[in-house]
Amino acid sequence: MSELFLLIQIAIRNLFASFLNFVIGGIILMGTLLFVVGGSLLSSVDSAMSKSITGSIAGHVQVYSDKSKEELSLFSNWTMPDIAAVPDFSKIKPALLSVDNVKTVVPMGVEGANMTYGNTLDQTLDKLRKAVNARLAGDRSPALNERIVSLKDHVRRIVTVIQEDYKKLTVMASTQSIDPQELRAIEKAASAEFWNSFDADALAHLEFMENKIAPLLPDADLIFFSYVGTDLDSFRGSFDRMEIVDGQMVPPGGRGLLLSKYVYENQFKLKTAHRLDKIYEALHDEGKTIASDPDLQLMVKQNRSQTREILLQLDPLSSQRTTKTLQGFLKSSENDLATLLTTFFDTNDANFIERHGFFYKEIAPLIELYRIRPGDTMPINAFTKSGYIQSVNVKVYGTFQFKGLEKSGLAGGMSLMDLMTFRDLYGYVTPERMAESNQLKKNTGVKFVERDRAEAELFGGSSVVGTGGEKKIDDQAEMGGVKYSATARALMNRPYSRDEIDQGVVLSAAVILKDPSKMEQTMREIEAVSKKNGLGLRVVSWQKAAGQLGQFVFIAKAVLYFAVFIIFVVALVIINNAVMMATLQRVREIGTMRALGAQKRFVLKLVLIETLLLGLSFGAVGTLLGSILVKWMGHNGIPAGSEFLYFFFSGPRLYVDLGIGSLIGAFISICLVTSISALYPAIIATRVSPVQAMHAED
Amino acid sequence: MPNADTSASPIVSIVNVSKEYTLGETVVPALRDINLSVAPSEFISIAGPSGSGKTTLLNLIGCVDTATTGQVIIAGQDTRNLSERQLTELRLHTIGFIFQSFNLVPVLSVFENVEFPLLLQRKLGSAERKQRVMDLLTKVGLADRAKHRPSELSGGQRQRVAIARALVTRPKIVLADEPTANLDSKTGENIIDLMKEMNQIEKTTFIFSTHDAKVMAHANSIIRMADGKIVEDAKRSTKSRDQEIRA
Numbered sequence: 001m002s003e004l005f006l007l008i009q010i011a012i013r014n015l016f017a018s019f020l021n022f023v024i025g026g027i028i029l030m031g032t033l034l035f036v037v038g039g040s041l042l043s044s045v046d047s048a049m050s051k052s053i054t055g056s057i058a059g060h061v062q063v064y065s066d067k068s069k070e071e072l073s074l075f076s077n078w079t080m081p082d083i084a085a086v087p088d089f090s091k092i093k094p095a096l097l098s099v100d101n102v103k104t105v106v107p108m109g110v111e112g113a114n115m116t117y118g119n120t121l122d123q124t125l126d127k128l129r130k131a132v133n134a135r136l137a138g139d140r141s142p143a144l145n146e147r148i149v150s151l152k153d154h155v156r157r158i159v160t161v162i163q164e165d166y167k168k169l170t171v172m173a174s175t176q177s178i179d180p181q182e183l184r185a186i187e188k189a190a191s192a193e194f195w196n197s198f199d200a201d202a203l204a205h206l207e208f209m210e211n212k213i214a215p216l217l218p219d220a221d222l223i224f225f226s227y228v229g230t231d232l233d234s235f236r237g238s239f240d241r242m243e244i245v246d247g248q249m250v251p252p253g254g255r256g257l258l259l260s261k262y263v264y265e266n267q268f269k270l271k272t273a274h275r276l277d278k279i280y281e282a283l284h285d286e287g288k289t290i291a292s293d294p295d296l297q298l299m300v301k302q303n304r305s306q307t308r309e310i311l312l313q314l315d316p317l318s319s320q321r322t323t324k325t326l327q328g329f330l331k332s333s334e335n336d337l338a339t340l341l342t343t344f345f346d347t348n349d350a351n352f353i354e355r356h357g358f359f360y361k362e363i364a365p366l367i368e369l370y371r372i373r374p375g376d377t378m379p380i381n382a383f384t385k386s387g388y389i390q391s392v393n394v395k396v397y398g399t400f401q402f403k404g405l406e407k408s409g410l411a412g413g414m415s416l417m418d419l420m421t422f423r424d425l426y427g428y429v430t431p432e433r434m435a436e437s438n439q440l441k442k443n444t445g446v447k448f449v450e451r452d453r454a455e456a457e458l459f460g461g462s463s464v465v466g467t468g469g470e471k472k473i474d475d476q477a478e479m480g481g482v483k484y485s486a487t488a489r490a491l492m493n494r495p496y497s498r499d500e501i502d503q504g505v506v507l508s509a510a511v512i513l514k515d516p517s518k519m520e521q522t523m524r525e526i527e528a529v530s531k532k533n534g535l536g537l538r539v540v541s542w543q544k545a546a547g548q549l550g551q552f553v554f555i556a557k558a559v560l561y562f563a564v565f566i567i568f569v570v571a572l573v574i575i576n577n578a579v580m581m582a583t584l585q586r587v588r589e590i591g592t593m594r595a596l597g598a599q600k601r602f603v604l605k606l607v608l609i610e611t612l613l614l615g616l617s618f619g620a621v622g623t624l625l626g627s628i629l630v631k632w633m634g635h636n637g638i639p640a641g642s643e644f645l646y647f648f649f650s651g652p653r654l655y656v657d658l659g660i661g662s663l664i665g666a667f668i669s670i671c672l673v674t675s676i677s678a679l680y681p682a683i684i685a686t687r688v689s690p691v692q693a694m695h696a697e698d
Numbered sequence: 699m700p701n702a703d704t705s706a707s708p709i710v711s712i713v714n715v716s717k718e719y720t721l722g723e724t725v726v727p728a729l730r731d732i733n734l735s736v737a738p739s740e741f742i743s744i745a746g747p748s749g750s751g752k753t754t755l756l757n758l759i760g761c762v763d764t765a766t767t768g769q770v771i772i773a774g775q776d777t778r779n780l781s782e783r784q785l786t787e788l789r790l791h792t793i794g795f796i797f798q799s800f801n802l803v804p805v806l807s808v809f810e811n812v813e814f815p816l817l818l819q820r821k822l823g824s825a826e827r828k829q830r831v832m833d834l835l836t837k838v839g840l841a842d843r844a845k846h847r848p849s850e851l852s853g854g855q856r857q858r859v860a861i862a863r864a865l866v867t868r869p870k871i872v873l874a875d876e877p878t879a880n881l882d883s884k885t886g887e888n889i890i891d892l893m894k895e896m897n898q899i900e901k902t903t904f905i906f907s908t909h910d911a912k913v914m915a916h917a918n919s920i921i922r923m924a925d926g927k928i929v930e931d932a933k934r935s936t937k938s939r940d941q942e943i944r945a
Contacts, residue, residue, distance in 0.1 A: 002817050002820070002824070003817055003818070003820065006810075006814075006817050009806075009810075010803070010805055010806070013805035013806075014805055017804075017805060588799075588801060589801070589803060589804070592795075592797065592801040592803070593803070593814075594762075594786070595760070595762055595789060595795050596789070596790070596795060596814065596815050596818065596863070597786055597787070597789045597790020597791070597815055597818050597819070597867075598786070598790075598818055599783065599786050600782075600786075602818070689762065689763075690760075690762035690789070691757055691762050691763055693762075693795075693797060693801055694753060694756075694757065694762070694797065694798075694875055
């Protein structure tokens with residue numbers, strides 16, 4: 001005991017005795033600092049990302065059919081993996097809920113679809129048609145007349161823009177490449193006679209415009225989007241980070257689409273306005289400057305050149321107003337609105353904030369900022385399982401976001417759809433609906449419908465879904481007669497019961513746990529339940545379900561640990577050398593001890609304890625500094641510099657937590673590294689002969 | 699008055715010992731067929747020019763080195779038959795060392811340096827250790843320096859600490875290789891006087907090497923060496939006896 005005490009005493013007193021010890025200590029200090037900070041950072045990213053994934057779509061555990069050819073990957077936005085369907089969710093739900101740690105189970109189907117919306121001319125013509133219909137229905141109010149005149153002027157303006165485009169085109173391209181029919185149609189639409197005769201047969205004129213002119217305007221858009229078809233009520237209850245931003249929640253049991261706010265802003269907002277938002281954010285929140293950031297410069301350039309969408313949207317009255325306000329604002333005598341807009345959007349760091357404000361105050365109220373407004377009903381197209389293109393009209397109820405992940409394109413890439421519409425788009429029909437549709441077919445005289453083709457038979461054309469039923473789709477009448485159509489519509493407009501929602505196809509189910517820390521164990525229990533009941537389920541953790549994204553943290557961890565390993569190996573070599581040198585400097589001292597009667601074991605312990613103590617004391621300082629740094633980062637947070645990082649930080653800032661794991665890890669690593677690196681020098685020290693004590697050197 | 703080397707069995711007995719060192723491919727003989735017998739409580743000086751084999755002989759007696767041929771018997775134990783471990787034990791309990799450059803542990807205090815061998819022995823409790831160390835420090839005149847570090851002491855003081863350390867385990871033999879070489883002659887003489895005093899009080903055998911004639915004069919027998927051989931084994935018992943009478 002007294003010997004150990006002596007050794008520790010010698011070790012403590014030798015701590016600062018040699019310059020070499022500072023070298024060794026410095027390496028250990030930096031190593032532990034890195035370990036504590038890196039480890040804490042990584043475990044914080046890990047837990048933040050787990051919050052991002054578990055809190056947005058994945059839940060803690062995902063289950064899906066064992067027959068799937070590919071692995072479930074919820075965040076692969078472009079290619080959907082080949083997942084076999086689970087035919088009846090109501091069969092697996094009670095089994096999953098029977099597992100102790102399972103809080104809720106949310107049915108899901110992650111799929112892709114596309115949405116088309118008409119171009120500016122389509123939209124303006126649509127408004128004009130409504131106004132004309134109102135007049136035909138007997139409305140003679142002066143307000144309506146004024147509106148019709150204004151809309152007509154707007155359409156004429158758009159035609160003028162198209163005409164200008166074609167003139168440019170004929171200059172640039174060879175004349176053969178332009179269909180002469182198109183040119184004749186534009187000429188007709190731009191002519192005074194056409195507009196003079198408009199009121200005489202408004203509907204025929206409208207039809208001409210819709211069929212011949214509107215397709216010539218190339219600003220119609222096809223937007224691909226990923227969505228989660230789910231039991232929306234259950235989803236909202238289980239993923240409490242979800243919040244409605246615009247519009248409202250889909251009513252309970254109803255059909256409808258909730259667009260992700262992120263997608264809404266990025267895809268549906270007027271590009272110019274969206275770019276202004278992004279520049280504003282970069283300048284205001286991130287402290288960037290247009291002068292120094294090429295991305296921002298590109299956005300300014302795009303805004304300058306892409307004023308057409310605004311020009312098209314402004315009706316003549318608004319155009320005049322905008323021209324005037326812009327002339328005043330820019331102190332310019334220019335009369336061409338396009339030139340004025342280009343000048344206006346030529347923003348720099350000095351004038352941006354002012355112009356951004358002016359845009360939203362003066363221009364934005366005159367135009368449609370978004371292609372779709374909450375309440376609109378949109379046709380959604382998707383390829384069904386059986387290869388048909390299925391089209392369903394769905395009402396967009398609003399937009400939503402996940403709290404703290406507003407800026408994340410990864411978490412925000414998914415929109416939400418009701419499960420019934422998902423099943424239609426995906427191409428599955430529940431047995432009940434199958435029976436119902438068979439009944440309908442009987443009533444309408446159709447004898448036999450194959451199950452595979454049922455959805456094509458039922459919904460092969462466009463059908464109206466949701467409450468936005470004012471759109472008229474004529475081929476519905478041709479499909480099955482008035483009786484069929486009315487029944488089908490009634491079938492789809494009513495709210496669905498929980499049983500109906502549950503009894504049907506899903507692709508996967510998110511399982512939310514009561515205690516996420518017991519995930520592994522719960523997964524095994526779920527597997528056992530699946531096996532027992534023959535459910536044929538594959539059970540995966542959120543990391544796995546998130547696909548490549550989930551593996552990112554794993555890879556990042558592997559990279560960090562590899563870096564730490566390399567640092568340790570380097571430290572090991574350096575420390576080994578340093579301890580070796582320090583030992584050689586003490587040959588006489590060690591020899592003396594041996595001569596006085598110290599056994600080899602004593603010398604071995606002497607070197608080991610000294611190095612270990614050196615490691616522990618400098619390691620403690622490193623850990624302390626690291627902890628302070630982590631605490632500081634935990635207090636101030638690390639800003640997520642890019643939208644990509646938002647997802648990994650689960651919000652705008654990462655608040656780093658000091659992981660007990662990294663402290664313990666640092667402690668173990670120090671002990672390991674110092675003992676290993678001191679072992680060889682210690683063994684060498686035991687070979688010091690007591691004879692070496694006799695050599696006089698000074 | 700019985701002679702020291704005949705009255706009891708010798709504490710050191712060296713029989714036909716040779717020692718060779720291998721330097722590269724040449725074999726350098728350090729000791730050639732030496733015979734020596736030292737009786738307990740002798741105070742012997744080994745003299746000779748450097749390279750004569752003094753240090754080698756001391757190393758063999760001190761069990762820090764082994765003979766190439768011949769027999770080295772220390773305190774009745776033939777060192778040929780002992781393991782490295784047993785040799786270390788023998789050094790710890792039977793032999794005390796005093797080095798030319800003092801060789802104190804720099805981070806330990808005077809007290810701790812003297813206590814060091816006792817801690818290795820693990821025989822005495824803390825109180826006994828303290829008493830023994832302080833007794834010896836008092837005898838060498840450094841009791842008031844117990845808490846000092848070696849670096850705070852003069853050369854002579856350090857060597858006195860080393861003497862105390864060599865004696866603290868009450869060894870049968872104390873070996874000193876040129877104990878005065880790093881000291882001025884006055885201090886060196888004082889050190890030898892102190893060693894002699896200890897020799898008389900503790901009855902410990904002292905064997906020291908030196909090439910300083912003044913220091914040699916204090917010994918009661920001188921062994922002269924040259925070329926690895928003992929050339930003279932002069933017993934100076936008369937002087938030794940005179941000193942005993944005076945003391």
